Amino acid sequence: MARIELTGIRKSFDATEVLKGIDLTIENGEFLSLVGPSGCGKSTLLRVIAGLEPQSAGQVTIDGSIVDGIRPSARNLAMVFQSYALYPHLSAFDNMAVPLRMRRLSTVERLPLLGSLLPSRRRRERSIRADIEKVAVQLEISHLLQRKPAQLSGGQRQRVAVGRAMVRQPEAFLFDEPLSNLDAKLRVHMRAELAELHRSLRSTFIYVTHDQAEAMTMSSRLAVMISGELVQVGRPAEIYDNPRDIRVAEFVGSPKINVMPGRIRDDGRIEVLGNILRLTSSQPPGNCRIGVRSERIELGSGPFSGDVIHVENMGAEAFVHLSLNGTDMRLIARVNDVRRLPDIGSHVPFNFAADAVLAFNSAGQRIAVTAEQAERIRERAVV
Amino acid sequence: MTGSAKISLWSVVRHILLIAGAIVILLPFVWMISTASKPPSEVFSSELRLIPRDFALWENLRTAFAKANLWRFLLNGVIVTISIFVLQVLVALPAAYALAKLRFIGRNALFALVLFGILIPPQATAIPVFLLLHKLGILDSYAALVLPFTISVFGIFLMRQFFRNVPDDLVDAARIDGISEFGIVWRVMLPAAIPAVTAFGIFSVVAHWNDYFWPLIVLNSEHLRTPPLAVAHFRNAEAGTDYGALMAAAMVVVAPLLVAFLFAQRRFVEGIALTGIK
Numbered sequence: 001m002a003r004i005e006l007t008g009i010r011k012s013f014d015a016t017e018v019l020k021g022i023d024l025t026i027e028n029g030e031f032l033s034l035v036g037p038s039g040c041g042k043s044t045l046l047r048v049i050a051g052l053e054p055q056s057a058g059q060v061t062i063d064g065s066i067v068d069g070i071r072p073s074a075r076n077l078a079m080v081f082q083s084y085a086l087y088p089h090l091s092a093f094d095n096m097a098v099p100l101r102m103r104r105l106s107t108v109e110r111l112p113l114l115g116s117l118l119p120s121r122r123r124r125e126r127s128i129r130a131d132i133e134k135v136a137v138q139l140e141i142s143h144l145l146q147r148k149p150a151q152l153s154g155g156q157r158q159r160v161a162v163g164r165a166m167v168r169q170p171e172a173f174l175f176d177e178p179l180s181n182l183d184a185k186l187r188v189h190m191r192a193e194l195a196e197l198h199r200s201l202r203s204t205f206i207y208v209t210h211d212q213a214e215a216m217t218m219s220s221r222l223a224v225m226i227s228g229e230l231v232q233v234g235r236p237a238e239i240y241d242n243p244r245d246i247r248v249a250e251f252v253g254s255p256k257i258n259v260m261p262g263r264i265r266d267d268g269r270i271e272v273l274g275n276i277l278r279l280t281s282s283q284p285p286g287n288c289r290i291g292v293r294s295e296r297i298e299l300g301s302g303p304f305s306g307d308v309i310h311v312e313n314m315g316a317e318a319f320v321h322l323s324l325n326g327t328d329m330r331l332i333a334r335v336n337d338v339r340r341l342p343d344i345g346s347h348v349p350f351n352f353a354a355d356a357v358l359a360f361n362s363a364g365q366r367i368a369v370t371a372e373q374a375e376r377i378r379e380r381a382v383v
Numbered sequence: 384m385t386g387s388a389k390i391s392l393w394s395v396v397r398h399i400l401l402i403a404g405a406i407v408i409l410l411p412f413v414w415m416i417s418t419a420s421k422p423p424s425e426v427f428s429s430e431l432r433l434i435p436r437d438f439a440l441w442e443n444l445r446t447a448f449a450k451a452n453l454w455r456f457l458l459n460g461v462i463v464t465i466s467i468f469v470l471q472v473l474v475a476l477p478a479a480y481a482l483a484k485l486r487f488i489g490r491n492a493l494f495a496l497v498l499f500g501i502l503i504p505p506q507a508t509a510i511p512v513f514l515l516l517h518k519l520g521i522l523d524s525y526a527a528l529v530l531p532f533t534i535s536v537f538g539i540f541l542m543r544q545f546f547r548n549v550p551d552d553l554v555d556a557a558r559i560d561g562i563s564e565f566g567i568v569w570r571v572m573l574p575a576a577i578p579a580v581t582a583f584g585i586f587s588v589v590a591h592w593n594d595y596f597w598p599l600i601v602l603n604s605e606h607l608r609t610p611p612l613a614v615a616h617f618r619n620a621e622a623g624t625d626y627g628a629l630m631a632a633a634m635v636v637v638a639p640l641l642v643a644f645l646f647a648q649r650r651f652v653e654g655i656a657l658t659g660i661k
Binding site: 047050052071072073077078079081082083084085086087088089098099102103164 | 555558559571574
């Protein structure tokens with residue numbers, strides 16, 4: 001249980017700056033996901049927190065004490081790796097025992113033959129065994145403890161890796177894409193399990209993933225990182241509804257948000273694809289981009305229209321891919337009623353509500369828009 | 384039809400070539416066993432016989448063991464090769480770990496030096512090393528036989544290549560679990576690298592068990608002699624070489640290696656199979 005504070009974390013490898021000044025506080029007992037496209041520096045940040053990688057500048061504080069230059073093991077954080085990183089020559093039990101043995105046994109007691117003769121070692125081994133069996137019951141891996149990692153399935157290895165992290169009762173858990181090596185079905189299952197584990201342990205979880213769905217479904221807060229910078233931190237719903245940057249809007253949400261080129265006219269009104277929206281902006285006139293989530297696009301009527309080029313029917317919902325009049329621009333609309341899907345090749349009109357519009361300036365930053373007349377809904381928190 | 388005929392013709396040629404190669408390699412061994420089984424009269428007879436008329440292997444072995452303290456020489460061989468191998472592993476594994484997994488300034492330059500070291504033949508450094516051992520006053524001792532070989536650049540190179548394939552996550556997990564850097568070498572890297580250590584062990588033991596050059600230079604005392612010197616002991620220019628006993632001694636000297644290799648070969652193949660499955 002710990003509060004982890006990062007201040008001005010920078011990290012460079014040779015000439016390339018991977019982390020460009022990260023400030024972030026992870027509250028005690030929080031499940032925080034670090035998300036971002038691959039190569040954005042999220043794993044490096046996690047490794048800096050773990051102490052596996054020294055930062056070039058900045059400070060890491062765990063529960064009020066600065067841990068810079070302190071060895072990873074002394075920070076008392078546990079880490080679960082994407083490849084599970086189980087010791088291949090040790091059984092599941094011995095894998096889980098490693099951190100406990102390293103901490104509880106003296107150097108002499110750890111000696112291969114001599115150590116096992118010492119009575120103190122036997123006493124400590126008993127307590128280690130008890131702790132491991134307790135965790136094994138919790139994770140339902142008691143029957144696997146004698147097996148080697150090679151004899152375990154991906155999901156089982158993952159549990160053993162989580163078990164190895166749990167036995168030491170760390171200040172916080174660090175997860176580095178732990179579900180990426182599992183198949184899709186198991187991944188969804190493990191998501192729920194990890195979230196449940198977090199609730200029962202009430203410990204601090206820091207979870208790195210490039211899968212926005214994982215981050216959205218599990219975490220209490222999301223920190224979106226893009227090319228070495230923290231772009232937005234907030235609750236999943238807040239980030240989804242109110243992205244501060246077009247890169248955040250594009251990264252979070254599946255299918256990807258629809259982005260259309262727009263223009264702020266001289267009178268402040270916003271024009272998209274030749275139609276003037278009932279929205280005004282106080283920003284100076286010029287080009288802008290308009291984002292609309294697929295579930296907010298209403299097919300059937302409206303001033304916009306496109307050709308249906310592809311339909312993905314998922315059973316409970318469907319995604320209709322539209323190509324906009326002669327351009328190579330594509331939109332995806334989510335249709336909840338799969339019995340009324342347009343045919344491929346047909347021409348469909350569509351519309352979207354004014355409050356569905358997320359407007360971004362040419363630099364990609366979110367800009368404030370105001371709805372006109374009846375639909376006078378002010379956009380919240382804007383950069 | 385013609386296609387399959389061609390293939391079978393090629394396979395016949397291939398087998399003939401392989402069998403010829405095998406014969407070339409096996410013939411000296413066969414000749415050794417054959418000569419070791421012949422009484423002196425047959426060894427010098429002008430006709431070429433593979434199977435001796437009188438089977439004299441036991442007599443020759445008895446002469447060999449009587450003429451020289453073969454057991455002592457075999458023991459020397461075991462002491463020297465095992466010491467060399469253990470010390471080589473003690474040096475090579477930490478060095479290979481540092482070169483493969485640690486980031487430090489000059490790592491690439493150091494590795495280049497290791498590669499360069501492989502290119503230097505041991506004969507080139509023999510005289511300086513001999514003089515060094517002389518100054519240290521440890522010529523004509525086990526130390527003189529072992530010390531020059533404790534740092535094996537080939538071993539460092541081989542282990543470093545193998546360690547590079549050990550996932551970084553495993554090393555990081557060990558660091559988080561509280562294992563020290565040296566602990567990682569022995570508790571994490573060594574168990575993962577058993578196949579490579581076995582392979583290196585085969586090279587090292589074979590090379591130093593069979594080494595004739597270096598022991599010949601540094602040794603004077605008879606009781607320190609290694610197996611190849613023991614075989615040479617049977618050569619006698621004045622009284623005439625007793626080839627039967629010499630070949631019998633050679634058989635005795637070769638036998639431990641063959642047994643060790645057959646044993647290690649199984650582990651070796653197992654090791655390769657294990658890494659393949661992963």
